[in-house]
Amino acid sequence: MTLEVALRVPRTGFDVDVEFQVPAGSTLAMMGPSGSGKSTIVHAIAGIQKIAAGRIELSGTVLADAKQHRPPHLREVGLLGQDPHLFPHQDALKNIAFGARAGGLDKAAAKAAAAEWIARLGLEEIATHRPEALSGGQRQRIALARALAAAPKILLIDEPFASLDVEAAMDMRALVREELERTGTSAIVVSHSAADALALADDLLVLERGRIIAQGAVQQVFAEPANRFVRAVAATLPAQHPMSIQEEQP
Numbered sequence: 001m002t003l004e005v006a007l008r009v010p011r012t013g014f015d016v017d018v019e020f021q022v023p024a025g026s027t028l029a030m031m032g033p034s035g036s037g038k039s040t041i042v043h044a045i046a047g048i049q050k051i052a053a054g055r056i057e058l059s060g061t062v063l064a065d066a067k068q069h070r071p072p073h074l075r076e077v078g079l080l081g082q083d084p085h086l087f088p089h090q091d092a093l094k095n096i097a098f099g100a101r102a103g104g105l106d107k108a109a110a111k112a113a114a115a116e117w118i119a120r121l122g123l124e125e126i127a128t129h130r131p132e133a134l135s136g137g138q139r140q141r142i143a144l145a146r147a148l149a150a151a152p153k154i155l156l157i158d159e160p161f162a163s164l165d166v167e168a169a170m171d172m173r174a175l176v177r178e179e180l181e182r183t184g185t186s187a188i189v190v191s192h193s194a195a196d197a198l199a200l201a202d203d204l205l206v207l208e209r210g211r212i213i214a215q216g217a218v219q220q221v222f223a224e225p226a227n228r229f230v231r232a233v234a235a236t237l238p239a240q241h242p243m244s245i246q247e248e249q250p
């Protein structure tokens with residue numbers, strides 16, 4: 001289930017030009033200043049952005065190269081963004097069942113799978129509620145279940161915790177980690193938070209103006225910051241964290 005990415009996408013002022021792999025079952029965190037190309041890469045893997053050159057391959061299947069562009073729904077790639085984009089007129093259970101149907105289950109099996117997800121996430125009380133009646137954290141949980149119910153080979157997670165309060169974000173991070181491990185799903189997590197990278201990812205890739213400027217095991221990248229951006233991100237870790245970098249006292 002390894003994801004192999006080599007791509008070039010022209011943007012205004014520079015090209016996003018990167019090459020990296022996500023080994024089966026592992027999670028890669030992607031960081032970089034605003035506008036450095038993170039969403040461009042995630043969208044290219046999901047199939048909502050065409051690439052000008054390169055090749056994206058998942059478990060030996062070519063998803064895109066300069067000539068082919070496999071449509072998003074045939075890629076077995078899941079996407080979980082900051083906005084959960086749940087279907088507003090469907091209740092929580094039906095939203096999850098939609099994911100299971102997309103993953104190939106028939107109607108009855110999808111309904112049963114959705115009920116299982118609801119039970120596992122402890123959301124029985126809100127199973128028949130529509131998204132408008134749910135909290136931000138509950139919506140994110142339903143969106144996670146809907147994405148994973150489709151059994152994607154890789155889940156692309158784009159800043160899903162940014163709109164949650166600190167406690168809800170912490171709970172959601174723990175749940176994402178648990179469910180990725182349980183289902184053996186690979187993932188890419190785009191985040192501005194060092195805490196997300198350390199909690200969720202094995203490896204970290206740092207971008208600047210479309211290029212990779214640092215890449216390696218998360219702890220290693222933070223321990224030897226390649227530039228001011230990485231140093232600043234590492235400095236956001238709580239002081240008691242073993243990877244924390246403290247400002248030198250004058």
Ligand SMILES: Nc1ncnc2c1ncn2[C@@H]1O[C@H](COP(=O)(O)OP(=O)(O)OP(=O)(O)O)[C@@H](O)[C@H]1O
Nearest residue numbers: 010011012013032033034035036037038039040041
């Ligand atoms: N459709 C487009 N055509 C050309 N350039 C674009 C397009 N969309 C975005 N860009 C530019 O491409 C660059 C990369 O944008 P991208 O959204 O991938 O960055 P990002 O790292 O995800 O940023 P953020 O953290 O703010 O979401 C930016 O300079 C942006 O202005």
